[in-house]
Amino acid sequence: MRWAGLLSVLVLLVGPAPAVAAREEPRTPVTVPALADWTPEPGSYAYDGDTRLVAGTGAERRVASTLAADLRAAGHGTVPVVRGGARAGDIVIDIRPGRTSLGPEGYELHAGRRLSVTGATETGAFYGTRTLLQLLAQDDRVPAGRTVDVPRYRERGVGVCACYIHVSLPWLENLVREMAYHKLNQLLLELKVKSDAHPEANTWGYYTEDEIRRLVALGEEYHVEIIPEINSPGHMDPWIENRPDLQLTDRDGTKQPSRLDITRPEAFAYYTSLMDEYARVFPAREWHMGADEYMLGSDFAKYPQVLEYARGRYGPDATPQDAFVDFVNRVHAYAAGKGKRLRIWNDGLTGANTVPVAAGTTVEHWLDVAVKPSRLIAQGHPLMNAAYALYLVRGGFHTDTEALYDQSWDPRSFEGEQLASADGITGAKISLWPDNGRGETENEVAVALWPALRHIAQATWGEPHPDATYAEFTARGAEVGHAPGRRDLTRVPVADGTYTFRTSGSSFTAALRRTPDGYVTLRTADGCLAVRGGKLTLNVPLQPGVEVTPQACDPADTLQRWQPVPAGGGGHRLVNAITRMTVSVTDDGRLAQYPPDQRTPAVWHLT
Template identity: 75%
Template sequence: MAERRKRRFRFIGFAAVFALLAAPSVPAVAVQQERAVPVTVPALSNWTPERGSYDFGAGTRLVADSRSEREVAETLADDLKAAGHGTVPVVRGGAARSGDIVIEVRPGKGSLGAEGYELQAGERLSVTGATETGAFYGTRTLLQLLAQGDHIPAGRTVDVPRYKERGVGVCACYVHISLPWLENLVREMAYHKLNQLLLELKVKSAAHPEANTWGYYTQDEMRRLVALGDKYHVEIIPEINSPGHMDPWIENRPDLQLTDSDGNKQPARLDVTQQAAFDYYTSLMDEYAQVFTATSWHMGADEYMLGSDYSKYPQMLRYAQEKYGANATPQDAYIDFINRVQAYAASKGKKLRIWNDGLTGANTVPVAAGTTVEHWLNVTEKPSQLIAQGYPLMNAAYSLYLVRGGFHSDTESLYDQSWDPRSFEGEKLTSSDGITGAKISLWPDNGRGETENEVTADTEPALRHLAQATWGDPHPDATYAQFTAQGTAVGHAPGWRDLTRVPVTDGTYTFRTAGATSASATTSASFDAEVQRTPDGYATLRTADGCLEIQGGKLTLNVPLQPGVSATPQPCDAANTMQRWELAPAAGGYRLVNAITQMALSVADDGRLVQYPPDQHQPATWYLTAH
């Protein structure tokens, strides 16, 4: 978070090329176009052109034999349909015929690695990977080419990523982020060959119901997202940040909060000297294991002493010295907690990941071997030192951050500098050895600073740049404008939903409920409001008394996140994101969902309009009558 984390055409007209090639004489420019590398993001590592083209059409079939090949083919068939290419059958074996797409998984092709693929286009098109994942990425390239037309120039590529981890980090940890938005992100990531989504979030806990304040997801919601990630080869790694930033979990557990020398409780800091605190945290890990299939666990471990220092917590030094001897430092208690979590994660078959800023060198106890360090902040322990010590290192540089209402990555500048994952905060390495990859990170520090749709617009160029910089040449085009044109050419992933559509036209309506279930009664409500679409794809609701806004209650990241907070008319302000609403179709009417809190309006017993998460109160369904 900004306080926490100081922490974009080249379009080949294929049809025109083929028409020119069919002419009696072929101008030199046409030959040059024919031999140009097809447009993809990330760009193909290489391309060997051949004469002719592959033509996708009504007779195209997907040929796949083995189980893993059919998995890839079935997903491709779904995506072809979603992209408007019709229903393409998946068939087994036999000789491939002209127009077919052949999916092959050949483990013997070791040179392709775990994620590389070979694509060959001619009378038919084949995609081959040594693994299912590699073949899947080949189909992403195919989809991008088909997004530009049904004719693909004949040729061959062998395309292998430079880095293993290519990711996006999202803090859905305080301000709720909608599932449709996250589902769009997973599809876009896969389309651009990104493979890792870090989600710092809260899943509703059965073991600790006192922690279920808003900001959580149900287990079923997360299972749905994880299943999508599994289908699209995006590993979704969960994070519960600890031992700092634990306030979403322990605000109602003062017994687990770190207490300073003046007796003041610290609701964001877990008391790592207590066995009960470790047991509490690992019980949450166990609940997450029921949902997430990732082989890694992220515990954050950042900024534990933000705005303070260890001297205010003498129990930390006592704990460390009792366990590690007289030369131990207070920070050893913090490292001890990390290592205990690492051991617990390892016992469950998972590898640990942490942020780097707590590794200041003021400890005598080292972080457990094998722990992946995600480097975002320039502190005493430099990237080169961490690599020399044997820690897998991921580049999560602050320069790649996008913060709501705050710092935004300067993607154009990064592109012009040929930024790649060797460029860390505070140090640029000459070798990629030991570097697992890189990711962009999205933090909601000023939760009302931008809406989800605005975040999408900001994120698209950064996501494509990160995909390019981690897969291949970080500067494939002469100018940033040329690079961004590639993104325009390939468009969005199949199945991506446009979340900026408002389902009613601007105008004045009566909003009326037939009855809305509250805690103990059935209540109806109605009001008149002028609906006006906002530039980011929401709507304002202007009543006679002002624009409807969620206001009141405790603010978290400048957002009223408490369930039960009222929506009331306030002076209209076009810049006020709390006055923006999604009209979500439901049962012949609409639910009114606040663009920032992502809670829907219910009607209280006294007639007030109040926000609640849907699993706490049945949202009201509003029926609109135009004036």
């Protein structure tokens, strides 16, 4: 009673005890893809000027070296890479092959007085450093805790058709860095490499071998496998427009520049010779032959020699489709002989064939046709989801990322079929196509790309719907930002104003104005400079030598947009925003576009 009375007096004197605040659950650190597993611990890890990267083996030091460069690019200073003796504040890179539960790409990250990243492989450790970079992009203090982070799918990709409309190398390099930052591992790249064996194919749109080596080296450093594609036997016009002997001919004698004549041994030899050239610069373990839309806008009945070929090889019950599958299988065997696995699109597999596609051929499923995804898996084909719903088309369809997120889309959701299990599914990719090549510039495509890229990264690595709303998911992306080392391709190195442009043999005066997407227009007294003339491919004049002339100014005309590129000595080259060719001066003083390795670009001095 005495104690109760005393307590009453104390309450009257000092007032009632304050209510105990509800304990806040520690917030899981924000990353893209989101961390599905996070165990908080007391305290935090502090990154500061004394931080070192501790790495011992060659593989660990490679990961640490790349991380050090990225930390520097992200504004976190120069961090030394040392061996052993970790202390508080250090970052430890640890590769332990015995940690098999992490798989080939998973990692463990533990933040405390020091921070450690552990992988069973070099790739796993590398992905752990991407998570660390995302955390440091938000704060130099990382909450203490531990995560074990393992991807759900082994193929997490982006496909780019740089096949007709050239895509600049800096843009592709930005893409590789962004992919790695978000733990995407596969860039499927349809493009033309300048050919030594077939110089007649070197119309514009190509990349030099040195350019490809530079891109592949970046991909290797950032653990992005770059898989090349030469589409065949359809869509071959970038290669065989000057080879009528290889073009499929219809019953009326009309040649088809986009279709390879699969009945001719010379056609197969030509295609495999291109594969051999690509092997010099692409070390990828896979080869993509496309194999889509071979009869787009036509049908096999117009080419009786195809049926004749099929019956000659497979008997009287063979179909024209068997000749198509035969070509695919021969390319499969050739690729396998070079140690590479084959990939194709699914739309040519209509079920009209009696000859099966070789088992083990990876099928990228984009179109709902008679042969469904479940049947392809049952036939022994690894299956990648490349759904049309994931496409970004220049000047056309753009994937509705918000709708897909709200639906909790994941790689089991194919065009035409929803699968209950992920068995047999390798993963998924978004695809960028240039169908209306002048519809958008590269910089405009980039703006639309990043939300889709983050979404496919989330859906292929972890849970497809980590946040309650799409707005919260996009906020997550904004918090982690962009990859270190990403170049701002919208920066214009010349101020708006009226200039006289001078080069050897030519000069003109124009008002230079920056465009919202990071290029410039050049308005002369006669109009705005633009590329005009020549044959249009995907709505773009892609031939070298097409003239650059003044046209009625139109802010919506992307062919009137130019990129001034510093060329040393205070001069600039002018690169068209769409064709990616540079302005040169012809022998008779005209302005025309050319690839820089075909004609020396003009260097313009502005006054």
